[in-house]
Amino acid sequence: xxxxISSIAIGMLSVTILSSCQQEKKLPFYGERxxxxxxxAAGVEKIDTVxxxxxxxAFLNQDSVLTTNKATDGKVYVADxxxxxxxxxxxxxxxxxxxxxxxxxxxxxxMFVSHTIDFKYDKPxxxxxYAQKLGVDNAKWxxxxxxxxxxxxxxxxxxxxxxxxxxxxxxxxxxxxxLVLIDKDRRIRGAYDGTKEDxxxxxxxxxxxxxxxxxx
Amino acid sequence: MxxxxxxxxxxxxxxxxxxxxxxxxxxxxxxxMSNGKDIYKAKCQNCHGExxxxxxxxxxxxxxxxxxxTNKENLACIIKNxxxxxxxxxxxxxQEKMPGFPELADIDVAQVMVYVxxxxxxxxxxxxxxxxxxxxxxxx
Numbered sequence: 001x002x003x004x005i006s007s008i009a010i011g012m013l014s015v016t017i018l019s020s021c022q023q024e025k026k027l028p029f030y031g032e033r034x035x036x037x038x039x040x041a042a043g044v045e046k047i048d049t050v051x052x053x054x055x056x057x058a059f060l061n062q063d064s065v066l067t068t069n070k071a072t073d074g075k076v077y078v079a080d081x082x083x084x085x086x087x088x089x090x091x092x093x094x095x096x097x098x099x100x101x102x103x104x105x106x107x108x109x110x111m112f113v114s115h116t117i118d119f120k121y122d123k124p125x126x127x128x129x130y131a132q133k134l135g136v137d138n139a140k141w142x143x144x145x146x147x148x149x150x151x152x153x154x155x156x157x158x159x160x161x162x163x164x165x166x167x168x169x170x171x172x173x174x175x176x177x178x179l180v181l182i183d184k185d186r187r188i189r190g191a192y193d194g195t196k197e198d199x200x201x202x203x204x205x206x207x208x209x210x211x212x213x214x215x216x
Numbered sequence: 217m218x219x220x221x222x223x224x225x226x227x228x229x230x231x232x233x234x235x236x237x238x239x240x241x242x243x244x245x246x247x248x249m250s251n252g253k254d255i256y257k258a259k260c261q262n263c264h265g266e267x268x269x270x271x272x273x274x275x276x277x278x279x280x281x282x283x284x285x286t287n288k289e290n291l292a293c294i295i296k297n298x299x300x301x302x303x304x305x306x307x308x309x310x311q312e313k314m315p316g317f318p319e320l321a322d323i324d325v326a327q328v329m330v331y332v333x334x335x336x337x338x339x340x341x342x343x344x345x346x347x348x349x350x351x352x353x354x355x356x
Contacts, residue, residue, distance in 0.1 A: 134274060
């Protein structure tokens with residue numbers, strides 16, 4: 001009898017340990033980082049890690065409204081770089097991102113931001129038409145237009161996505177198809193290839209994990 | 217008696233020729249379908265989707281058999297040269313520009329066209345390369 005009880009107890013203990021292990025799941029941090037010495041509330045010096053963050057930005061959105069980082073501040077958001085006349089990877093990226101958008105449509109803590117890299121043609125009116133035809137009709141998914149310099153710098157230095165003009169490419173531009181996941185403190189927490197369904201599925205699983213980090 | 221044997225051999229060979237002809241067409245169709253699928257994946261799937269479902273109102277689905285049938289003669293030209301015209305698919309208007317694919321050889325156009333018109337619920341049957349070639353020479 002004792003044996004049975006003790007084996008049940010051991011079983012329950014191991015289940016508890018295992019399940020508590022799983023709850024520890026946290027997304028990684030991407031980009032540069034450095035250590036900084038800070039003082040906590042009690043005045044004790046501590047070493048803290050400072051991660052790369054997305055700087056302030058300001059662009060015109062699909063409604064020609066000046067939109068800044070205030071729109072995404074305090075939210076988890078997914079950013080990507082595309083252009084409307086792209087016939088290669090963009091349609092697939094946005095087809096897949098659309099499924100993520102539909103999943104989190106009603107969640108006020110999640111947003112989507114797509115930057116066009118076609119500074120010549122993709123004016124806000126073009127972006128508006130594109131958004132409507134894709135099936136996006138609300139402010140949760142912003143399509144942003146900016147100067148070449150500001151968008152390209154933001155892509156390469158801050159979101160770590162390669163973009164560029166290329167006259168030899170079929171549509172005139174080349175870029176990577178990453179969907180970059182940013183947390184509420186503007187840190188990069190994930191990058192998913194938007195052309196691969198399995199990675200987009202992973203993004204869908206990771207967004208709730210990231211949101212859960214803030215619930216504690 | 218001899219006559220009968222000769223007749224029956226003759227008849228038999230005629231039937232055999234017909235059957236082998238049909239087989240050749242089935243083989244060609246299978247060939248076109250498998251090559252066409254590869255081309256579809258590389259050139260068309262981005263916009264038109266894995267199952268020809270299209271993308272919002274940006275790219276039309278390829279499931280409108282009536283459209284495909286009425287524009288049968290025109291499909292090869294659209295695939296190769298793209299289109300700017302407004303088209304109506306399943307009662308919805310689409311007017312985004314479709315890019316052309318001039319890098320496709322006539323045989324590639326034929327194969328991908330046969331693939332599209334015999335997938336996604338379409339069953340238009342085989343179109344030989346020679347016919348597609350003629351259509352491509354007469355594009356508007």
